[in-house]
Amino acid sequence: MFDTALTANDLVFLAKGAGITILVTAISVVIGTLLGILFGVIRVQLGPVWAAPLTFFLDIFRSVPLLIQLVLGNAFVGMVLQLQISGFTVACIVLSLYTSAYCAEIVRGGIDAVPEITRRAARSLGLTWGQDMRYIVLPLATRVALPSWIGLALGVMKDSALVYVVQVTELLKSTQILITRLQEPLFLLLICGAFYFVISFPLARFGGYLEKRWSND
Amino acid sequence: MIEIQNVRKSFGELEVLKGIDLTVQRGEVVTVIGGSGSGKSTLLTCINGLEPIDSGRITIDGTEVHAKSTNLNKLRRKVGIVFQQWNAFPHLTVLENVTLAPRKVLGMAKAEAEAIAEKQLRHVGLGDKLTTYPSRLSGGQQQRMAIARALAMSPDYMLFDEVTSALDPQLVGEVLETLKMLAEEGMTMICVTHEMGFARDVSKRVAFFHQGIMAEIGAPDQLFGDPQHPETQKFLANVR
Numbered sequence: 001m002f003d004t005a006l007t008a009n010d011l012v013f014l015a016k017g018a019g020i021t022i023l024v025t026a027i028s029v030v031i032g033t034l035l036g037i038l039f040g041v042i043r044v045q046l047g048p049v050w051a052a053p054l055t056f057f058l059d060i061f062r063s064v065p066l067l068i069q070l071v072l073g074n075a076f077v078g079m080v081l082q083l084q085i086s087g088f089t090v091a092c093i094v095l096s097l098y099t100s101a102y103c104a105e106i107v108r109g110g111i112d113a114v115p116e117i118t119r120r121a122a123r124s125l126g127l128t129w130g131q132d133m134r135y136i137v138l139p140l141a142t143r144v145a146l147p148s149w150i151g152l153a154l155g156v157m158k159d160s161a162l163v164y165v166v167q168v169t170e171l172l173k174s175t176q177i178l179i180t181r182l183q184e185p186l187f188l189l190l191i192c193g194a195f196y197f198v199i200s201f202p203l204a205r206f207g208g209y210l211e212k213r214w215s216n217d
Numbered sequence: 218m219i220e221i222q223n224v225r226k227s228f229g230e231l232e233v234l235k236g237i238d239l240t241v242q243r244g245e246v247v248t249v250i251g252g253s254g255s256g257k258s259t260l261l262t263c264i265n266g267l268e269p270i271d272s273g274r275i276t277i278d279g280t281e282v283h284a285k286s287t288n289l290n291k292l293r294r295k296v297g298i299v300f301q302q303w304n305a306f307p308h309l310t311v312l313e314n315v316t317l318a319p320r321k322v323l324g325m326a327k328a329e330a331e332a333i334a335e336k337q338l339r340h341v342g343l344g345d346k347l348t349t350y351p352s353r354l355s356g357g358q359q360q361r362m363a364i365a366r367a368l369a370m371s372p373d374y375m376l377f378d379e380v381t382s383a384l385d386p387q388l389v390g391e392v393l394e395t396l397k398m399l400a401e402e403g404m405t406m407i408c409v410t411h412e413m414g415f416a417r418d419v420s421k422r423v424a425f426f427h428q429g430i431m432a433e434i435g436a437p438d439q440l441f442g443d444p445q446h447p448e449t450q451k452f453l454a455n456v457r
Contacts, residue, residue: 117303120267121363125318125370126293135317139308214308 005182006191017174018195024088024170025157025199028095032156033149035096036103041133043104044111061101067162069094074166087166095163099156106148110141143214150207154200171195218242219264219374219407224273226259233259235429236273241407243373246400248408248416251426252452257409260426261376264407265289265296277374294322297367298376302383304363305351311338312347315366323370330369337365341395357388361395368399375399377408413456417441425449 039058043051061069073094077083114137122132164173175192179185219241226234233256241247249257262268264275266282266289275282280292306314315334319325325333338344341361343354351359360380367375377396381389393415400406400419410416416423417437424434425446433446444450 115303117300118306120262121298121300121304122306123290124265124267124293124296124298125366126290126322127318128290131321135321136306140306143308 004184004187006178006184006187010178010182011191013178014171014174014191014195017169017171018199020088020168021157021160021171021196022199024091024095024160024163024168025153027092028099028160029153029156031092031096032099033103035100037107037138039100039104040107040111043108058101058104061098062105066094066098066159067165069098070162070165087163087168090166091160091163091168095156095160098159099152102152103149106145106152107141109148110143110145111137113144114140146207146210146214150204153203157200157203158196218278219405220274220276221260221264222274222276224260224263224275225271226256226263226268227271233429234263234270237431239424239431239434241374241405243405244403245422246404246406246408246420247422247424248410248420249424249426250410250413250416250452251432254428255426256429257426258378261298261378261407261409264376265293265298267298290322294370295372296374296376297370297372298378299360299363299367299380301379302356304366305354305359307351310348310350311343311354311362314351314362315369318366319369333369334365337368338362340368340398341365342391355388356384357391360384360392364392364395364399374405374407377406377410379409379411382411411456413441413453425452427452 039054042054046054048055070091074087074090077085077090077093118140119132119137122136123129127135160170161172163170164176169177171192175188179188182188219239221237221239224234224237225232233254235256237256237260239247249260251257259268263270264277264282266287270283277292277295280287282289282292306317309317312331312334315338316325316327316330319330319333320327323330335344335347338347341364343358343361343365346354346358346362351362354362364375364380380396381392384392389412393412396406396408396415397419408416408420420437422434423437423440425432425440425444425448427446427448433440433444433449435445440449441453444453
């Protein structure tokens with residue numbers, strides 16, 4: 001029969017790791033999305049030439065592996081800026097910028113999908129640029145961008161496993177600690193995977209719900 | 218009064234308006250006809266300042282549209298425009314489409330804006346579609362909604378840019394009827410159109426555009442019955 005050394009305390013330890021994963025992900029996705037909207041709108045407004053420096057900056061975050069970003073980011077904060085901030089903060093900063101780089105592309109694609117004439121119709125009614133953005137463009141862009149954004153948020157949650165390199169004990173790192181102690185890798189990874197699934201599932205379902213609701217429009 | 222004086226406009230190398238002069242009096246209905254690429258639609262978007270002009274002057278009731286000091290958002294309240302398609306805001310109901318600008322631009326209270334919107338929607342025959350989303354409307358109904366939305370701002374002038382061109386033939390009539398009704402009520406209108414029957418019946422004057430110039434303008438009877446410019450003659454021979 002099945003036999004394990006896993007105790008209730010170990011499960012609490014894993015749950016705490018899962019809590020850190022949720023926290024890092026939530027902070028990074030919220031800040032990254034806000035920055036991504038800002039960067040995406042700036043890119044559309046400025047056009048390809050004037051936005052080139054921003055595009056280049058965002059391309060760095062999209063093309064360099066996250067692991068390297070975390071290690072270099074941590075070193076930059078500690079050695080160059082000489083700041084005493086926690087690994088958790090560094091992880092949130094790097095993951096937020098990483099998220100914003102992808103989100104900016106999603107936002108840009110969503111805005112580009114709004115027909116130019118619809119925007120002209122809004123402006124011709126006397127709406128200002130800001131009102132057009134707020135009441136017409138961003139709501140419509142959100143509908144187009146939502147599936148990609150859900151994918152991004154889920155991806156960031158899984159990528160957050162890499163923040164162990166800046167000494168943050170999130171879900172996967174907690175699992176590895178238990179594996180080292182209990183020597184039951186397959187069983188523990190199964191539980192870890194189940195934790196990830198439980199965290200992801202509501203977000204994926206929420207996205208599905210919104211898509212269905214908006215399809216009635 | 219809308220006064221257009223020697224207006225020139227280019228897109229890159231292509232000059233689409235080559236010195237247009239036109240004055241439209243209050244209460245007048247002017248239709249603009251001509252082949253595609255003749256500059257007629259561009260003229261409309263220049264009139265309400267959606268497009269800048271290269272030279273010349275457009276004034277509406279004495280306010281110069283393209284002057285730096287002009288508040289375009291304010292000026293546009295006077296001038297409604299309806300385009301060929303993609304007019305609707307698809308994420309808002311018909312009622313919300315129409316109340317958005319009165320509420321956000323004019324600062325109207327919700328109830329007041331809704332009363333005006335309902336009145337305008339009933340006026341164009343959409344009184345039973347208030348809570349419907351635009352995707353559930355036919356093309357003709359969407360165009361009528363766009364007309365009601367523009368009217369809800371109580372504009373002094375209305376510009377119509379080929380509003381029936383993207384519609385199935387059986388839906389054209391209902392939109393033209395709405396335009397005719399507005400004309401009869403005394404709305405000042407500039408209509409770019411391919412509907413010659415409509416131009417003949419409704420307008421006080423018809424302008425024929427050809428390759429960025431206004432080749433000819435006159436009363437419908439004259440322009441359709443006895444066109445003077447060779448390009449007008451050629452165009453009318455082809456569309457008949």
